[in-house]
Amino acid sequence: MDEEVKLLGSWLSPMSRRVEVGLKLKGVSFEFSDLDVFFSKPPELLQHNPVHKKIPVLLHHGKPIAESLIILEYIDETWPNSGIRLLPKDPYERAMARFWAKFFDDKCSLTLWMSCWTEGDKQQQTLAESKLNLTTMEGALKGKKFFGGDEIGIVDIIVFCSVYWAEIAQEVVGVDVINEDKHPILCKWMKETVDSKVLKDYMPPREKLFCHFQTYKDAIAALMNARFGSN
16 A cells, blocks of 8 residues: 555544544544454554554554544545545634544533433533533534535544444443434534435444344443443
8 A cells, every 4th residue: 555554543533433434534544453452452543653552543554543533633644635524724714623622522522422321420420421511512513514614624534434333332221311302503514414325324334233243242231341330
């Protein structure tokens, strides 16, 4: 491969999927290394991300870049004339995209996941936080086709991947994090984005994720409750 682009990730990770989507929207060819990282840390991951020991990691000419948001910006800057722009050209709009991307990662990504898989007081707390912060995200989407306006961008990628995972997980475990009554703007955007196939074609099949969550729901819940507690 001329560009020598390799992604260390997992088909089960929405964070990894963000980078896959970004590379595909930019038209960048890459090798994908599907790692089993949920109950162990493969040597390849430890070698290239010894600090956080997490996926995704992008290898470009053998040099590692970690953290999905940083990787997406790197992709956009490295291949500026290929595919679509992930970040707006206008400095203000680019700053706003970074703001909402960071807000979602800081306030929504983990709490969405915890809302589905924790128990007791911890679950109730994260459910309330998730619903509130998703309402805040709706404010950035109101009156727009995409978070960035008329074109899909970095915020759409990160939100879509996480919400796609969460909608399936909440169905498996029987919780109600995201719904049309509480989040009509977000649900409408999800449906229209799915129908347009702009991002859905890059997602794992819904049935495949559902079956995995159904099969391993006890193990996932045990891992989450051990890590974050239920009180």
